[in-house]
Amino acid sequence: xxxxxxVWRQKNARDAGGFEKYDCPNVSEDMSFxxxxxxxxxxxxxxxxxxxxxxxxCREGICGMCGFMISGVAHGPESGTTxxxxxxxxxxxxxxxxxxxxxxxxxxxxxxxxxDRSALDRIVASGGFVSVHTGSAIDGNAIPVPKPNADLAMxxxxxxxxxxxxxxxxxxxxxxxxxxxxxxxxxxxxGQPERDRRAxxxxxxxxxxxxxxxxxxxxxxxxCPKEIKIENIARMNRDYLCASFKKRPEVKRVED
Amino acid sequence: xxxxxxIPEGPIEKKWDTHRFKMKLVNPANKRKFTVxxxxxxxAGGAAAAxxxxxxxxxxxxxxxxxxxxxxxxAAQGGINAAKNYQNDGDSIYRLFYDTVKGGDYRAREANxxxxxxxxxxxxxxxxxxxxxxxREYGGVLAxxxxxxxQVSRTFYARGQxxxxxLIGAYQALERQIGLGKVQMxxxxxxxxxxxxxxxxxxxxxxxxxxGKVEAHMGDAVALxxxxxxxxxxxxxxxxxxxxxxxxxAHKHGALFGNPCYTQIHPTCIPVSGDYxxxxxxxxxxxxxxxxxxxxxxxxxxxxxxxxxxxxxDYYLERRYPSFGNLVPRDVxxxxxxxxxxxxxxxxxxxxxxxxxxxxxxxxxxANTVAERYGNLFQMYERIxxxxxxxxxxxxxxxxxxxxxxxxxxxxLMTTVPGLYAIGEANFSDHGANRLGAxxxxxxxxxxYFVLPYTIGDYLATVKPGAVGLDHPxxxxxxxxxxxxxxxxxxxxxxxTVDSFHRELGKLMWDNCGMGRNKxxxxxxxKRIPELRAEFWQNVSIPGxxxxxxxxxxxxxxxxxxxxxxxxxxxxxxxxxESCGGHFREEYQTPDGEAARNDERFxxxxxxxxxxxxxxxxxHKEALNFExxxxxxxxxx
Ligand code: FES
Numbered sequence: 001x002x003x004x005x006x007v008w009r010q011k012n013a014r015d016a017g018g019f020e021k022y023d024c025p026n027v028s029e030d031m032s033f034x035x036x037x038x039x040x041x042x043x044x045x046x047x048x049x050x051x052x053x054x055x056x057x058c059r060e061g062i063c064g065m066c067g068f069m070i071s072g073v074a075h076g077p078e079s080g081t082t083x084x085x086x087x088x089x090x091x092x093x094x095x096x097x098x099x100x101x102x103x104x105x106x107x108x109x110x111x112x113x114x115x116d117r118s119a120l121d122r123i124v125a126s127g128g129f130v131s132v133h134t135g136s137a138i139d140g141n142a143i144p145v146p147k148p149n150a151d152l153a154m155x156x157x158x159x160x161x162x163x164x165x166x167x168x169x170x171x172x173x174x175x176x177x178x179x180x181x182x183x184x185x186x187x188x189x190x191g192q193p194e195r196d197r198r199a200x201x202x203x204x205x206x207x208x209x210x211x212x213x214x215x216x217x218x219x220x221x222x223x224c225p226k227e228i229k230i231e232n233i234a235r236m237n238r239d240y241l242c243a244s245f246k247k248r249p250e251v252k253r254v255e256d
Numbered sequence: 257x258x259x260x261x262x263i264p265e266g267p268i269e270k271k272w273d274t275h276r277f278k279m280k281l282v283n284p285a286n287k288r289k290f291t292v293x294x295x296x297x298x299x300a301g302g303a304a305a306a307x308x309x310x311x312x313x314x315x316x317x318x319x320x321x322x323x324x325x326x327x328x329x330x331a332a333q334g335g336i337n338a339a340k341n342y343q344n345d346g347d348s349i350y351r352l353f354y355d356t357v358k359g360g361d362y363r364a365r366e367a368n369x370x371x372x373x374x375x376x377x378x379x380x381x382x383x384x385x386x387x388x389x390x391x392r393e394y395g396g397v398l399a400x401x402x403x404x405x406x407q408v409s410r411t412f413y414a415r416g417q418x419x420x421x422x423l424i425g426a427y428q429a430l431e432r433q434i435g436l437g438k439v440q441m442x443x444x445x446x447x448x449x450x451x452x453x454x455x456x457x458x459x460x461x462x463x464x465x466x467x468g469k470v471e472a473h474m475g476d477a478v479a480l481x482x483x484x485x486x487x488x489x490x491x492x493x494x495x496x497x498x499x500x501x502x503x504x505x506a507h508k509h510g511a512l513f514g515n516p517c518y519t520q521i522h523p524t525c526i527p528v529s530g531d532y533x534x535x536x537x538x539x540x541x542x543x544x545x546x547x548x549x550x551x552x553x554x555x556x557x558x559x560x561x562x563x564x565x566x567x568x569x570d571y572y573l574e575r576r577y578p579s580f581g582n583l584v585p586r587d588v589x590x591x592x593x594x595x596x597x598x599x600x601x602x603x604x605x606x607x608x609x610x611x612x613x614x615x616x617x618x619x620x621x622x623a624n625t626v627a628e629r630y631g632n633l634f635q636m637y638e639r640i641x642x643x644x645x646x647x648x649x650x651x652x653x654x655x656x657x658x659x660x661x662x663x664x665x666x667x668x669l670m671t672t673v674p675g676l677y678a679i680g681e682a683n684f685s686d687h688g689a690n691r692l693g694a695x696x697x698x699x700x701x702x703x704x705y706f707v708l709p710y711t712i713g714d715y716l717a718t719v720k721p722g723a724v725g726l727d728h729p730x731x732x733x734x735x736x737x738x739x740x741x742x743x744x745x746x747x748x749x750x751x752x753t754v755d756s757f758h759r760e761l762g763k764l765m766w767d768n769c770g771m772g773r774n775k776x777x778x779x780x781x782x783k784r785i786p787e788l789r790a791e792f793w794q795n796v797s798i799p800g801x802x803x804x805x806x807x808x809x810x811x812x813x814x815x816x817x818x819x820x821x822x823x824x825x826x827x828x829x830x831x832x833x834e835s836c837g838g839h840f841r842e843e844y845q846t847p848d849g850e851a852a853r854n855d856e857r858f859x860x861x862x863x864x865x866x867x868x869x870x871x872x873x874x875x876h877k878e879a880l881n882f883e884x885x886x887x888x889x890x891x892x893x
Pocket of ligand 1: 055056057058059060061062063064065066067082083084085
């Protein structure tokens with residue numbers, strides 16, 4: 001089939017950028033979306049032009065490295081799917097598509113469809129962990145976890161950190177991402193000792209990174225390739241609020 | 257060069273304890289004076305970086321991805337083994353040790369494997385404490401399953417995403433140390449050289465992949481946790497970025513390369529669909545617990561699978577291996593699939609595929625139970641192929657998945673360059689000629705959490721911190737080497753893309769150094785690969801400059817290294833005139849087509865020494881002694 005692509009090209013963060021049009025005449029429906037871009041790139045290189053820069057690694061939908069907007073939808077039209085797992089049979093012959101990078105203040109553009117998502121790492125570094133040194137753990141079965149809790153924690157822990165939730169949100173909020181980590185640990189007994197400070201530190205870090213607030217629009221949940229539920233945001237808000245009320249002096253704020 | 261594995265004295269169950277006691281310790285107050293460089297942030301690298309920082313060392317960690325959370329360990333689906341014996345089914349440290357040595361076809365070092373089995377139990381405890389959401393039973397205890405042909409249930413898992421959850425556990429521990437300022441993290445940064453001063457590793461040279469800045473980083477020890485080299489084959493289940501550059505550059509500085517020809521071909525992957533194929537996707541081996549593998553009895557039978565009656569199907573694994581059936585180890589299952597396809601009985605386009613059929617399982621268990629067990633895998637299969645496995649049997653074919661070979665290391669995980677360590681898949685140590693399912697995660701975390709942090713201390717206690725500064729001539733020389741190479745690549749301005757060379761190399765490797773290998777094919781490769789390499793250096797086309805985000809330049813550097821490593825793999829495969837584990841030499845097989853080892857001649861680990869461009873590498877041998885598990889022919893009949 002034939003697909004027309006309008007791709008956002010931007011050499012670096014300082015460049016203004018703009019769309020360029022590419023005609024892809026021989027797209028096989030068994031190709032993945034990224035394989036189609038590989039073919040476009042091979043062609044560009046053969047003509048001595050710069051290939052389209054897009055992030056990807058595992059191409060199995062698990063590493064979270066890939067992601068861009070396809071005609072305004074993060075990771076494209078198929079729900080619960082990263083762009084590397086999106087196959088061309090989901091499109092029609094003659095489709096014209098618009099590819100853009102994630103757009104958010106917290107995600108500066110590096111080149112073309114590639115953005116800098118290191119803010120997400122900094123949110124995790126502010127509290128998304130259990131402080132347990134290697135070697136200090138007790139026997140695994142000494143911490144029983146009710147199966148329903150383990151399953152819910154796993155649902156939240158599946159987040160691949162791709163940033164689609166931020167890109168889809170009109171407020172460019174990282175609430176779904178942050179709340180998935182807070183929920184994963186808040187649902188487990190291991191996460192309890194640091195539950196309050198984790199909620200406070202991570203939420204404040206998220207705000208400090210320039211991400212917006214959640215206003216319950218739900219775009220994030222709709223595009224999440226791992227189908228992380230928005231109820232995690234409710235859990236985060238609850239934890240943040242509770243923790244703020246009972247804030248003891250040892251609860252360190254990000255700013256001080 | 258005399259290879260000394262530094263295996264501690266004493267009975268096998270005491271070796272690690274005795275060794276730990278004898279190791280020198282670094283005074284806690286001095287630890288912050290030492291800097292350890294960790295390259296790669298997968299299970300091995302991420303766990304090591306976090307643990308070393310917890311111990312008080314300064315750590316500089318590097319990864320080429322945009323975040324340490326994305327390393328390819330994340331893609332492991334099935335699970336992680338540990339000798340917990342929670343199921344009370346007769347498992348023990350000794351049994352896990354025994355199974356691993358046997359599964360490796362008697363080509364691994366017993367002492368290392370025993371230690372691996374010992375620390376496996378600590379890994380589970382550690383991961384649980386970090387909050388890894390392992391599967392649970394209703395009573396709240398950890399669930400297990402049997403995996404990859406093991407006859408006990410010792411595999412822990414987190415849905416089909418065990419690698420992801422374990423990696424995120426290590427990543428969180430690492431981010432915690434980054435937040436505390438103990439680890440300096442360099443993401444989107446690639447290591448391009450090791451700095452070796454007077455024979456000792458003192459640092460690395462890196463390139464910032466966004467700005468192109470080339471820099472030296474000094475440290476008192478360097479640990480490479482950069483994974484395997486399966487991408488030599490172009491098509492593999494590895495992530496697109498997985499590469500051998502770090503280990504290969506280390507090899508060129510004197511680190512011997514162990515058993516490069518041992519590659520694992522995973523039996524259950526989705527077959528290739530076209531020329532544009534960029535990677536292969538693995539379907540978890542757990543599918544073989546309920547799926548039945550078959551092909552038509554007649555060659556060239558193109559009927560739809562449903563139209564082939566039961567008596568015209570060949571359930572060849574059940575027929576050839578009645579006691580293990582569809583659960584034979586990976587190498588055996590892969591070879592059997594190749595054999596039936598070679599006979600012209602393969603299915604699907606190109607005849608490179610076999611059926612993995614769930615019809616009987618659905619009849620026996622009901623579609624719901626099957627969905628519960630494999631739902632997400634079925635979905636993934638359907639997404640990629642457009643076929644519904646509840647209705648038509650899956651088509652699968654083997655694909656390169658893991659490399660057992662890697663940098664040769666001693667018991668302390670140190671390479672032959674003092675101060676340079678290799679951990680996880682990057683080293684050659686624990687799996688011998690074949691790795692058992694759910695053992696890669698175990699080994700990565702064992703090395704990272706529980707082995708390297710001890711053994712590196714023993715070394716650091718003997719060196720003066722910060723002995724070599726950035727102004728040393730060797731540092732300047734290393735920087736110049738890296739800059740020259742980049743300039744040379746960019747100056748070629750040829751006609752062929754990087755990927756076209758990579759694909760051609762991959763095809764040579766798959767055809768002649770893949771599932772079946774023979775003398776003629778390997779010799780062909782030894783002639784063809786140098787020619788291809790020469791053409792690469794004259795005709796590769798890399799747009800752009802070195803001072804920008806330039807993915808083609810990154811790929812070109814990696815493919816240039818693969819073009820050298822591929823040759824070494826063929827050389828190793830040619831010299832090893834026996835079949836063992838993942839290395840199957842067609843000339844050396846039993847009358848019924850099984851791998852025929854030759855213990856008399858080849859019971860050793862091959863360790864190759866780089867002698868320079870165009871010079872034949874030199875083979876060193878580490879004899880392997882089996883005091884506990886006595887070599888027999890592996891039989892799964
Ligand atoms: S490339 Fe890893 S999730 Fe898409």
